[in-house]
Amino acid sequence: SQQGEEDPQALSIQEGENATMNCSYKTSINNLQWYRQNSGRGLVHLILIRSNEREKHSGRLRVTLDTSKKSSSLLITASRAADTASYFCATHPYGNKLVFGAGTILRVKS
Amino acid sequence: SAVISQKPSRDICQRGTSLTIQCQVDSQVTMMFWYRQQPGQSLTLIATANQGSEATYESGFVIDKFPISRPNLTFSTLTVSNMSPEDSSIYLCSVAVLGLADPSYEQYFGPGTRLTVT
Numbered sequence: 001s002q003q004g005e006e007d008p009q010a011l012s013i014q015e016g017e018n019a020t021m022n023c024s025y026k027t028s029i030n031n032l033q034w035y036r037q038n039s040g041r042g043l044v045h046l047i048l049i050r051s052n053e054r055e056k057h058s059g060r061l062r063v064t065l066d067t068s069k070k071s072s073s074l075l076i077t078a079s080r081a082a083d084t085a086s087y088f089c090a091t092h093p094y095g096n097k098l099v100f101g102a103g104t105i106l107r108v109k110s
Numbered sequence: 111s112a113v114i115s116q117k118p119s120r121d122i123c124q125r126g127t128s129l130t131i132q133c134q135v136d137s138q139v140t141m142m143f144w145y146r147q148q149p150g151q152s153l154t155l156i157a158t159a160n161q162g163s164e165a166t167y168e169s170g171f172v173i174d175k176f177p178i179s180r181p182n183l184t185f186s187t188l189t190v191s192n193m194s195p196e197d198s199s200i201y202l203c204s205v206a207v208l209g210l211a212d213p214s215y216e217q218y219f220g221p222g223t224r225l226t227v228t
Contacts, residue, residue, distance in 0.1 A: 021126070042116075043219040088153065090217070092215075097143070097155055098143075098217050100153045100154075
């Protein structure tokens with residue numbers, strides 16, 4: 001069963017704007033990972049944030065984690081048309097396997 | 111990280127037949143997994159492929175339908191048996207790579223196999 005719930009389900013923005021996607025989960029976790037999937041292909045690992053971390057950056061990506069609210073957000077700054085994809089959060093509960101959220105479909109219009 | 115390849119990348123099969131999907135990793139990994147992604151859906155874990163022993167299946171998935179082999183630490187196969195149109199999905203191989211500093215591990219995915227059953 002899915003632990004992560006993501007919102008919005010779909011997001012459409014103009015190139016150059018920032019995109020924010022949110023993920024909420026239910027149980028305690030070891031870490032949370034974000035992935036990108038282009039058009040039904042394989043998943044690309046974007047970033048892992050551990051439960052004792054609050055924020056992490058990678059290029060134009062910024063991920064935050066609030067374990068008290070059981071939520072995470074992925075911010076993509078200065079979006080490009082090539083960022084158009086589905087984005088998934090996946091939680092790693094302690095001692096358990098990775099569980100995926102439903103995903104957010106991001107469309108960046110040029 | 112790990113580089114994962116899958117074969118075939120896509121296939122169209124007739125109902126009642128079986129398809130075996132291969133997954134090859136460029137390095138030895140302890141944990142390998144198989145996922146299914148039905149059209150427009152998120153990923154669902156089918157099973158953990160254990161090297162040298164039987165795979166561990168998640169609820170709703172059985173060995174007779176999805177037999178898995180894992181002969182070594184770099185290779186695994188998933189067979190989708192006696193296929194029906196409901197098996198039309200993307201099937202993804204995944205591996206977990208342990209972090210150096212703590213028990214957290216990053217999980218990487220292959221490019222997927224897009225299966226259509228007619």
